[in-house]
Amino acid sequence: MKIFLQQLKFDSKRIVFRNQSYIFFTILLPLFFYVLYTKIFNTGPTTQVLTYAKTFLGSMAVYSFLINAIFGLAQLLKSDKDHKYLIWLYLMPKGYLSYYFSISLIMVIINILSLGILGLCAFLINGISFTIQQWLFLIGGLMLAQIPSLLLGYAVSFIKKRETLSIVSNLITFPLAIVSGLWWPLSVLPNWAQSIGKIMPTYFANQWFNQIMFNQPFVWKNFYGIMFWILINIVLIQIVRFFVKKQGIFLQNDE
Amino acid sequence: MKKVIEVQNLYFNYGTKKVLKGLNFIVNPGEIIGLLGSNGAGKTTLLSILLGLLPANKTTWVLEKSPGSKRAKEKIGSMLQGDLILGKVKVSEMLKETAIRYPNPQSLTKILNQINLVSESNKYLSELSGGQLRRVMLGMALIGNPDLLFLDEPTLEMDVKSRQDFWKLIQQMKLSGKTILLSSHYLNEIENVVDRIFILQNGNFIFQGTFPELQSLNHETQLSFKTKLSPQFFKNLPGVKNVELDHDLIKLISQDGDQTLNALKNNLSQLKQITIERQSLDNIFIELTKKESVK
Numbered sequence: 001m002k003i004f005l006q007q008l009k010f011d012s013k014r015i016v017f018r019n020q021s022y023i024f025f026t027i028l029l030p031l032f033f034y035v036l037y038t039k040i041f042n043t044g045p046t047t048q049v050l051t052y053a054k055t056f057l058g059s060m061a062v063y064s065f066l067i068n069a070i071f072g073l074a075q076l077l078k079s080d081k082d083h084k085y086l087i088w089l090y091l092m093p094k095g096y097l098s099y100y101f102s103i104s105l106i107m108v109i110i111n112i113l114s115l116g117i118l119g120l121c122a123f124l125i126n127g128i129s130f131t132i133q134q135w136l137f138l139i140g141g142l143m144l145a146q147i148p149s150l151l152l153g154y155a156v157s158f159i160k161k162r163e164t165l166s167i168v169s170n171l172i173t174f175p176l177a178i179v180s181g182l183w184w185p186l187s188v189l190p191n192w193a194q195s196i197g198k199i200m201p202t203y204f205a206n207q208w209f210n211q212i213m214f215n216q217p218f219v220w221k222n223f224y225g226i227m228f229w230i231l232i233n234i235v236l237i238q239i240v241r242f243f244v245k246k247q248g249i250f251l252q253n254d255e
Numbered sequence: 256m257k258k259v260i261e262v263q264n265l266y267f268n269y270g271t272k273k274v275l276k277g278l279n280f281i282v283n284p285g286e287i288i289g290l291l292g293s294n295g296a297g298k299t300t301l302l303s304i305l306l307g308l309l310p311a312n313k314t315t316w317v318l319e320k321s322p323g324s325k326r327a328k329e330k331i332g333s334m335l336q337g338d339l340i341l342g343k344v345k346v347s348e349m350l351k352e353t354a355i356r357y358p359n360p361q362s363l364t365k366i367l368n369q370i371n372l373v374s375e376s377n378k379y380l381s382e383l384s385g386g387q388l389r390r391v392m393l394g395m396a397l398i399g400n401p402d403l404l405f406l407d408e409p410t411l412e413m414d415v416k417s418r419q420d421f422w423k424l425i426q427q428m429k430l431s432g433k434t435i436l437l438s439s440h441y442l443n444e445i446e447n448v449v450d451r452i453f454i455l456q457n458g459n460f461i462f463q464g465t466f467p468e469l470q471s472l473n474h475e476t477q478l479s480f481k482t483k484l485s486p487q488f489f490k491n492l493p494g495v496k497n498v499e500l501d502h503d504l505i506k507l508i509s510q511d512g513d514q515t516l517n518a519l520k521n522n523l524s525q526l527k528q529i530t531i532e533r534q535s536l537d538n539i540f541i542e543l544t545k546k547e548s549v550k
Contacts, residue, residue, distance in 0.1 A: 006355050010348060018343035083339055088395075091306055092356040093328040 003094055007102040015076060015106055026072055027114045030064040034118055039125050053126040057118055058209030059182040062202050064114040065146040069153035070173045073107055077157035078165055111146050112139060130213065137212045145205035145226055151233035158240045176202055201229035259284050259403055259434040260305065263314035267300055274300045276458035282436060287429055289445040290438040292455035293544055298438045299336065302407055306333055318403060329358055332401035334392045336408050340380050347376040350394050357399030370394040371420055385412035404428065406437035410444065422448055442536040456544050473542065475534045476512030479504055480526040492518045
């Protein structure tokens with residue numbers, strides 16, 4: 001426990017408190033888009049405006065954890081691997097379990113914080129409020145819904161070249177956000193794109209958030225959809241790890 | 256006496272490329288071993304195996320444990336090639352982060368003094384020079400109070416002063432009974448520190464022994480001087496292998512310097528600006544590795 005707490009303190013400082021760009025991209029950017037799309041570009045009858053502001057809150061919360069996983073987590077793990085931090089942790093008697101727990105906890109806290117800040121902003125600028133029960137369901141939903149993205153972020157961190165990782169991260173995040181209806185309603189997309197969008201983990205997460213925010217009955221389809229993607233990503237990680245393990249751990253490529 | 260490292264018949268391949276071809280060696284407690292070899296000889300692979308990063312065979316033992324086991328790691332400190340430049344991490348934080356992972360760590364102040372980075376302890380790693388970063392890495396290797404140290408190219412990127420301090424520190428480690436296995440390209444640097452050297456070439460040890468033993472592999476001595484005597488005169492002297500005339504300077508390459516000097520004792524008054532040089536360690540190393548490459 002002592003090692004875990006020390007690791008958490010160490011990682012929090014370097015990843016969050018001393019890293020403004022990370023906070024900007026994972027929390028402030030979705031918040032900026034939320035304000036822009038719901039307060040500045042959002043016009044029409046009041047009910048429609050409020051409905052959209054509520055829907056877009058869920059979308060930006062999902063977008064935030066997607067960005068956090070694919071850019072934040074993947075880049076962090078990649079950078080730590082490149083700087084041999086993981087090798088160094090491996091060489092210590094206590095191993096690197098505390099590192100992975102600490103990073104995971106930071107990711108979860110940031111995602112909850114992002115949701116909270118978006119909710120606060122929605123209340124302040126759009127007058128949207130939720131009951132405590134809705135908040136608890138939203139946090140509970142977030143805890144599960146973020147897992148497929150975090151696993152995907154972990155999987156892509158195994159990409160060897162930094163440039164390739166950057167391209168892959170962009171190729172995953174933005175098409176996924178668009179096709180699963182985080183930016184615009186799915187109905188504006190062609191039918192084939194809608195069919196793809198409706199099986200994406202971010203779509204299930206977004207739908208789940210909407211049900212909670214609009215007090216709709218629980219739909220198991222979203223839960224199963226997320227569980228399916230968790231399973232798929234676990235299998236993907238196992239395959240990647242198998243190949244990486246087969247190659248061994250290299251200190252230097254030429255010897 | 257218990258052996259700190261024992262390796263028998265160690266082979267390692269990267270795919271079809273044979274990197275280590277049946278290594279055998281032991282390292283005794285308190286010994287400092289210099290691991291030498293040209294680039295690609297297999298030094299880092301060997302260190303990786305001993306650290307448990309790459310799989311070892313069943314006859315490789317480190318501190319009487321399998322490489323990479325938790326019990327072995329508790330007593331091992333390592334300084335690898337490349338720097339651990341984690342963004343926005345301070346020197347003292349990095350060392351504390353390391354210390355907490357060992358059962359009997361040394362104090363932060365002691366280590367900062369040893370690596371001479373007291374005034375930089377609150378600096379971010381990204382603000383340090385290459386040499387200072389290497390010293391942080393050394394501090395990380397030492398803070399766990401290890402019995403065995405693996406140092407891979409430890410003085411790379413260090414300036415002259417840092418190098419001197421580093422070797423002084425290694426001397427202190429030696430006196431305190433630590434066992435050290437270090438790889439280096441600089442023979443002259445490690446000459447006064449290591450007890451034995453292992454030279455690795457194409458996955459095999461082509462030499463295991465002390466520096467005097469290495470030097471004894473090549474007896475060549477170069478005598479150079481100015482003289483009015485004809486170069487022809489020196490060709491027939493005992494031990495002389497070659498005579499070169501460099502402007503007015505005569506250079507004799509002798510396979511037995513003592514014998515050649517003895518033969519010259521009656522003509523010493525006719526020789527001016529005499530210099531006597533033994534074959535340098537670097538040259539011996541180059542010759543040795545060249546011979547093996549040809550084989």
